[in-house]
Amino acid sequence: xxxxxxxxxxxxxxxxxxxxxxxxxxxxxxxxxxxxxxxxxxxxxxxxxxxxxxxxxxxxxxxxxxxxxxxxxxxxxxxxxxxxxxxxxxxxxxxxxxxxxxxxxxxxxxxxxxxxxxxxxxxxxxxxxxxxxxxxxxxxxxxxxxxxxxxxxxxxxxxxxxxxxxxxxxxxxxxxxxxxxxxxxxxxxxxxxxxxxxxxxxxxxxxxxxxxxxxxxxxxxxxxxxxxxxxxxxxxxxxxxxxxxxxxxxxxxxxxxxxxxxxxxxxxxxxxxxxxxxxxxxxxxxxxxxxxxxxxxxxxxxxxxxxxxxxxxxxxxxxxxxxxxxxxxxxxxxxxxxxxxxxxxxxxxxxxxxxxxxxxxxxxxxxxxxxxxxxxxxxxxxxxxxxxxxxx
Numbered sequence: 130x131x132x133x134x135x136x137x138x139x140x141x142x143x144x145x146x147x148x149x150x151x152x153x154x155x156x157x158x159x160x161x162x163x164x165x166x167x168x169x170x171x172x173x174x175x176x177x178x179x180x181x182x183x184x185x186x187x188x189x190x191x192x193x194x195x196x197x198x199x200x201x202x203x204x205x206x207x208x209x210x211x212x213x214x215x216x217x218x219x220x221x222x223x224x225x226x227x228x229x230x231x232x233x234x235x236x237x238x239x240x241x242x243x244x245x246x247x248x249x250x251x252x253x254x255x256x257x258x259x260x261x262x263x264x265x266x267x268x269x270x271x272x273x274x275x276x277x278x279x280x281x282x283x284x285x286x287x288x289x290x291x292x293x294x295x296x297x298x299x300x301x302x303x304x305x306x307x308x309x310x311x312x313x314x315x316x317x318x319x320x321x322x323x324x325x326x327x328x329x330x331x332x333x334x335x336x337x338x339x340x341x342x343x344x345x346x347x348x349x350x351x352x353x354x355x356x357x358x359x360x361x362x363x364x365x366x367x368x369x370x371x372x373x374x375x376x377x378x379x380x381x382x383x384x385x386x387x388x389x390x391x392x393x394x395x396x397x398x399x400x401x402x403x404x405x406x407x408x409x410x411x412x413x414x415x416x417x418x419x420x421x422x423x424x425x426x427x428x429x430x431x432x433x434x435x436x437x438x439x440x441x442x443x444x445x446x447x448x449x450x451x452x453x454x455x456x457x458x459x460x461x462x463x464x465x466x467x468x469x470x471x472x473x474x475x476x477x478x479x480x481x482x483x484x485x486x487x488x489x490x491x492x493x494x495x496x497x498x499x500x501x502x503x504x505x506x507x508x509x510x511x512x513x514x515x516x517x518x519x520x521x
Contacts, residue, residue: 131247131250131251131313133309134243134246134247134250134309134310134311135247135250135251135258135261135262137243137306137307137309137310138243138244138246138247138262138265138306138310139243139261139262139264139265140265140302140306141200141204141239141242141243141265141302141303141306141307142240142243142262142263142264142265142266142269143265143266143268143269143272143302144204144207144208144265144269144298144299144302144303145207145235145236145239145240145265145266145269145303146265146266146267146268146269146270146273146379147211147269147270147273147295147299148173148176148177148228148232148236148270149266149267149269149270149273149274149354149375149378149379149382150270150273150274150277150375150379151170151172151173151228151354151355152354152355152356152357152358152359152371152375153274153277153278153281153358153371153372153375154277154281154288154291155169155170155355155356155358155359156358156359156368156371157281157287157288158221158224158288161218161287161288162221164221165479165483166356166359166479166480166482166483167476167479167480167483169479170355170356170475170476170479171225171229171476172214172224172225172227172228172229173228173229173351173355173472173475174229174472174473174475174476175225175228175229175230175233175472176228176229176232176233176236176472177233177351177468177469177471177472178229178233178468178469178472179229179230179233179234179237180233180234180236180237180240180468181237181462181465181466181467181468181469182233182237182466182469183233183234183236183237183238184236184237184238184240184241184462184465184466185462185463185465185466186237186462187199187203187237187238187241187462188241188459188460188461188462188463189459189462191241191242191245191459192459195311195312196242196245196246196307196310196311196312197307197308197309197310197311199238199239199241199242199307199310200238200239200242200243200303200306200307200308200310201304201307201308202235202238202239203234203235203236203237203238203239203240203242203303203307204235204239204299204300204302204303204304204305204306204307205235205300205304206231206232206234206235206238207231207232207235207236207239207299207300207303208235208296208297208298208299208300208301208303208304209227209231209232209235209296209300210226210227210228210229210230210231210232210233210234210235210296211227211228211232211292211293211295211296211299212227212292212293212296212297212300213226213227213231213296214226214227214228214232214289214292214296215227215289215290215292215293215296216289217288217289217292218287218289224289224292227292228292235303239303239307240266241461241462241465242307242310243262243263243310244259244262244263244445244461245312246310246311246312247259247261247262248449249312249313250313254394256389256390256391256392256393256394256442256443256446257387257390257391257394258390259386259390259442259445259446259449260386260387260388260389260390260391260442261386261387261390263386263441263442264383264384264386264387264438265383266382266383266386266441267379267380267381267382267383267385267386267434267437267438267441268379268380268382268383268384269379269383270375270376270378270379270382271375271376271377271379271380271383273295273379274372274375274376274379275372275376277291277295278372278375280294282368282369282372327463330452330459330460330463331463333512334509334512335451335509335512335513336460336463336464338505338506338509338512338513339402339444339447339448339464339513340464340467341467341502341505342402342406342444342502342505342506343440343444343464343465343467344467344470344471345406345471345495345498345499345502346405346406346409346436346437346440346499346502347437347440347467347468347471347474348470348471348473348474348495348498349409349413349433349437349474349495349496349498349499350409350433350434350436350437350440351471351472351474351475352474352475352477352478352488352491352492352495353378353413353429353430353433353437353492354378354433354434354437354475355475355478355479356475356478356479356482356488357371357374357375357378357430358371358372358374358375359371359482359488360374360416360420360426360429360488361374361420361423361426362420362421363420363421363422363423363425363426365423370423370426370427373427374426374427374430375430377427377430377431377434378430378431378433378434379434380431380434381430381431381432381433381434381435381438382434382435382437382438383438384435384438385434385435385436385437385438385439385442386438386439386441386442388435388439389401389405389438389439389442389443390442390446392404392439393442393443393446393447394446397510397514398443398446398447398450398451398513398514399506399507399510399511399513399514400510401439401443401447402443402444402447402506402513403503403506403507403510405436405439405440405443406499406500406502406503406506407499407500407503408432408436409433409436409437409496409499410496410497410499410500410503411496412429412432412433412436413433413492413493413495413496413499414492414493414496415429416429416433416492417487417488417489417492417493444461444464445461445464445465447513448460448461448464449461451513474491474495477491478491
């Protein structure tokens with residue numbers, strides 16, 4: 130049974146991660162709507178504002194209403210959001226409301242469910258199973274970006290027609306997979322861990338450090354992912370090279386979640402967090418020198434995607450290690466709210482590009498913030514290392 134649930138979890142996440150493919154729609158939408166790089170990123174930013182906000186609420190409701198109701202309701206909202214976005218041909222506001230608002234609510238309701246469920250079914254390998262469960266969130270975007278690119282480039286479909294196609298698939302798949310979600314009966318019935326007070330979470334020094342580090346890690350990943358196709362400065366078929374980069378980012382994102390999860394199970398939380406921050410900082414510092422060739426561009430996409438994937442595993446696993454698997458939904462809901470300020474990075478990076486015609490400055494700024502966070506984690510590592518887990 131638990132492997133069926135794990136399979137369903139991956140399927141759910143493959144659909145919920147579709148917004149990672151957003152950059153393949155940016156250029157066609159700019160042509161159709163006459164908007165610039167920054168404004169076209171609004172649906173992506175709204176999604177990553179609403180998504181974590183909803184997840185904070187879901188984390189508190191999950192023990193009361195159960196995982197199945199959360200997941201199924203989220204599936205209807207997520208798929209319905211993409212269907213609503215298809216009306217953007219009439220006004221771009223429908224795309225903002227659909228992919229940004231309604232799909233964000235759906236993802237917020239469904240995303241935490243497979244994580245909380247799988248951690249209880251596989252209690253001895255929290256990092257690895259979390260990585261596998263959410264690998265689909267990154268990997269699914271590779272399939273979506275390739276399919277979406279094919280529909281628009283080869284079949285002549287508009288982004289809005291593509292949104293409608295995916296909306297139907299997402300609604301069916303997430304609802305069907307969500308219907309399988311439930312906690313192990315023995316653990317569910319005998320779990321007596323009381324909820325953590327919100328003030329206890331927010332005032333915990335480890336929470337504040339994890340929140341800041343996760344915010345910067347997310348901001349770096351968002352800025353690259355949402356603007357990925359426009360980062361390329363070389364020659365050749367920029368559209369096809371860009372679509373390939375989006376797919377590579379997504380696949381590396383999925384692989385990073387699994388590999389970083391395996392790493393997390395073997396080291397202290399602070400070690401995993403610090404290593405992830407440093408690796409991403411080094412990639413962003415080297416990126417401007419690599420974006421002039423397709424091979425260098427793809428390398429940047431792979432490395433940033435791989436490190437970004439670790440962000441979505443390391444921090445939820447740290448929360449489970451510090452506060453317990455039974456409370457991970459509530460604690461991680463608040464930690465995940467770091468997506469809200471981080472969601473501004475694609476727009477800000479896009480605005481910088483509109484003015485400077487280069488992403489060098491925003492990438493350097495993000496690299497600097499990542500290095501600062503790595504130093505803070507090194508100085509306060511005892512605050513984020515849970516009472517359980519490997520010793521370095």
